[in-house]
Amino acid sequence: MRVTEKDVQDFWKYMAKKYDFKVVKKGDSDEMKIVGQALDQMNIQKKKEFLEQYTTTVIFGGWRCVYVPFEIGKGSHAQLIHQIATCVHECQHVVQADREVAQQIKYLTSDASRAYYEADAYRATMEMHWYFTGRILSPKSLANGLKSYSIGKADRRIAEKHLIIASKVVKRGGVITGTSKVAIRWWNRRKKVTSFRNVSLIPLKVA
Numbered sequence: 001m002r003v004t005e006k007d008v009q010d011f012w013k014y015m016a017k018k019y020d021f022k023v024v025k026k027g028d029s030d031e032m033k034i035v036g037q038a039l040d041q042m043n044i045q046k047k048k049e050f051l052e053q054y055t056t057t058v059i060f061g062g063w064r065c066v067y068v069p070f071e072i073g074k075g076s077h078a079q080l081i082h083q084i085a086t087c088v089h090e091c092q093h094v095v096q097a098d099r100e101v102a103q104q105i106k107y108l109t110s111d112a113s114r115a116y117y118e119a120d121a122y123r124a125t126m127e128m129h130w131y132f133t134g135r136i137l138s139p140k141s142l143a144n145g146l147k148s149y150s151i152g153k154a155d156r157r158i159a160e161k162h163l164i165i166a167s168k169v170v171k172r173g174g175v176i177t178g179t180s181k182v183a184i185r186w187w188n189r190r191k192k193v194t195s196f197r198n199v200s201l202i203p204l205k206v207a
């Protein structure tokens, strides 16, 4: 499916309103330098990588921001797909934080928790990527990417297993993540897609 600059910008606006956060362009803002410095000192992420490559979500008290290192809607088609999948990934972090008050603290202080939250959000990345390209992102590559979040080998393996199971469902047309369902509904409406269905899991009834 082809997407345009305007599609991607409208999509981010819709999701930001729906999940109630502000989108902030990462740059030289003092606020971002402080967050980068803190992550660096906690050995979670190098400040330079954090500022230039990664999208970061901060949901803490009334602070609800998603910091993006790119210009939304600008770039190659592959980059636009990446921006859409990133948006849904970050929305999933917003949902995690809203569901569990301690999410941000656990994310920052425990490798195992960080791996768990990232695997949950990467499932959304995988679902969106599949929706647009019909290809499954490799669970191994996604899990290996967690090295950049200072997640050790054992926790990366657990994340990988989680993503392998998710990939099997995704390949059969199942969408598990709530934020992906919301996103796919929006894109189906926007592009008048009728061939793609959200498949929900039906709970098993034990007699």
Ligand SMILES: [Zn+2]
Binding pocket: 089, 093, 117, 118, 121
């Ligand atoms: Zn993440």
